[in-house]
Amino acid sequence: MKVYGTPICIDCRNYRAIQKSRGFAAEYIDITENTANLKEFLAIRDHDPLFAPQREKGGIGIPLFVGEDGAMTLDVDEALDWIGQPPVRPEEIVEHRACDIGGCK
Template identity: 40%
Template sequence: MKVTVIGSHLCEDTRNALEVLKSKGVEIEFFNISESLDSLKKYLSYRETEDMYKKVRENGGIGIPLLILEDGTKTFDINEIVK
């Protein structure tokens, strides 16, 4: 299984998700929004257009990590992936 993770090493939730995925042997493609403008642009395209971000935007949150499965399923919840 491969999971795309969009987040930041500055975010504890992102770091924890990466560790859990690594411990489960999941292949990870990581886009670090703190280190790359291309990664930040990719993240913003999701944050500004995806319905799943509605409450995040309303509450002034960031909404990372974003986890994207190979089939295109998107979630914020690492437990949905490792169950």
């Protein structure tokens, strides 16, 4: 599996923490590391219908998970299932948004 993300994204940081704690292998591509990585991600994001809702909301669409067969998802549990991993457990989420803990109404 290939994963596109960036350390400035909370969902990406949570994914990386899960990957580290569980110890499974996946290629992680930091889209903010260099322009080649960013261009590779944007070539997918700007043309694939999967990203239409993210584009409409002004979102980025990361982390992006790409399976060995080329399937793509933005759903971490679906991606984990591809590699025989169980879904994310609440206690595995190391960072929470203020809204996740009742801070937003």
